[in-house]
Amino acid sequence: MRVLALSSGTSVDGIDVALADLNFAADPSTLELKPLGHLEVPWDAQLREQILASLPPAEVGVRQWCALDTRIGQAFGEAGRIGLAELGSAELVVSHGQTLFHHVAQGRVLGTLQVGQPAWIHAATGLPVISDLRSSDVAAGGHGAPLVSLLDQLWLGEQPTAVLNIGGIANLTLVGGEEISTGDTGPGNCLLDAAAAELGQKCDAGGALAADGQVDSPALEALLADPYYARDFPRTTGREYFHRDYVAQRLAEAGVAVPTGNDLFATLTELTARTIADAVTGAQRLVLSGGGARNPVLVDRLAELTGEVTTSSELGLAADAKEAYLFALLGFLAVHGLPGTAPAQLSDPHGPRATGAQRPVVLGSLTPPAPAPSVEQSSVPVERLQVVDP
Ligand SMILES: Nc1ncnc2c1ncn2[C@@H]1O[C@H](COP(=O)(O)OP(=O)(O)OP(=O)(O)O)[C@@H](O)[C@H]1O
Ligand SMILES: [Mg+2]
Known part of the structure; x- marks a missing residue:
């Protein structure tokens, strides 16, 4: 089909x-x-x-x-x-x-x-x-x-694998063991894109801005202290949380200055890499997809923190289209x-799901809707309606 x-x-x-x-x-x-x-x-x-x-x-x-x-x-x-x-x-x-x-x-x-x-x-x-x-x-x-758990388990689950997609938000699925877990690690590119938009750019293309900056440790620590990252999987988030004012608001609450110039890009790239790496546990390989795969500064840092990174393209599904x-x-x-979702426990295939669903x-x-399973489809056009006594 x-x-x-x-x-x-x-x-x-x-x-x-x-x-x-x-x-x-x-x-x-x-x-x-x-x-x-x-x-x-x-x-x-x-x-x-x-x-x-x-x-x-x-x-x-x-x-x-x-x-x-x-x-x-x-x-x-x-x-x-x-x-x-x-x-x-x-x-x-x-x-x-x-x-x-x-x-x-x-x-x-x-x-x-x-x-x-x-x-x-x-x-x-x-x-x-x-x-x-x-x-x-x-x-x-x-x-x-994330809804990717079943694909990742069916496709890549023959060995312990961390499957990562870095879009606006980054999501991770851990497959290949008895437990299958999935969640959003946190920001992927969304905070970087918001910072780039301030400069009239769509993104930090090729990681060039981050490569030219220094990680600002006080700002990074204040951002990493967000309680979101301490939640267990399944955890999910979106741009309603990591919105364009998030960095300024979070750092203002912590009493820490927003990094200036390209240091902001270096710091946000490190935030994405660290929060992903913190969630990658027990995997033998990391398979990457999403637009973040096009940012070599981010990918190199991830490889430093987690080990070898393979793209989904190398395994047959284009990283841009996975x-x-x-x-x-x-x-x-x-x-x-x-x-459409993987079980949370491989040994309980009809039990609770990796997404947290109960079934x-x-x-x-x-x-348009198909006829309900118990209804035979009619090909005769309906021409009148009679209301009948119950
Ligand atoms: N050459 C590049 N250099 C750096 N970053 C890039 C490059 N190309 C794309 N990106 C980043 O990837 C993002 C788009 O990635 P992608 O399309 O996977 O995300 P998405 O549409 O948000 O998907 P989802 O949230 O569903 O995972 C861009 O907004 C940009 O930040
Ligand atoms: Mg996209």
Whole structure:
């Protein structure tokens, strides 16, 4: 089954599009994923500005949320159309949407909101769309994130492996042992991007700014003291916590000055590397994906702290598109009625999940809806409705 996946992460840097051919092997306990290609569709600059201006700490009203849901749905629809034209045909589209809010309180997830109305994606592509991949895990008591645990366990779990994706937020999954654990380590690129935006730049390209600065120890220690990093996995976060004013606010509370010039970039790069390395335990190898893999200063520092770093590209899934291929897998599992998360304990495959959910659940919603399993599909057009006495 050919599945086209669409996603935009917390960096809001572009819509990732990937086409995968997914099939059960002759032995149906093995699933084959053939990556057929990927591309990134840039956001319309004005829409991107609107999304960024709507993220916390900004307060926006429901009119703005409604407009974003529509415009992001239309943008994803257009990205889907481009994907089908350039990568090839598909039978199913899976859309992660754009996260606008991930609501965590006292270490529990109360809700998570990904917008980009799937009706627009269906209208643009003519294909069934799986969307809203996170909510059913949240409703089962999980964090709804990271959703990569099953892919990482099925693909890389034959040996103890730390699987890391450095997007806006960095997430880590530890597989290959009896316990499977997953969580957001903390900021990936988001604080670096916010600092770069102050200079009119999108990111610290190639880590050039960090390479030219010195780590400011008092500032680093104050940032590392954030209680978020002391929480056990599964823990999740987002830009509502690590927002653009986070560094200034946190350091002001600690009575520590914000590092100046490129020292800020060196310090934030070290913060990302240290908080990731602190969470990597018991792994023989680290497999990296996400835009952070393009920052050699960050990758070199991670290698110093954790050992050898392999990219997911070297193992067959492009580091820039691993998350999009993940969503293709989750959509395939969804339409086959199969759960999309790994168990927390390998020996209890139907028990609690690595995300913290109490039970395995099928992820996602389908647009347009399929007939309910107990209902036979009718091909006769409905022409009238009679209200009858009960
Ligand atoms: N050449 C580069 N040098 C340094 N950083 C880069 C480079 N290219 C990309 N990045 C960083 O990677 C980020 C984008 O990464 P990615 O697309 O994986 O994140 P994302 O869209 O936030 O995904 P998610 O949050 O779902 O993991 C950019 O915002 C930027 O900070
Ligand atoms: Mg991205």
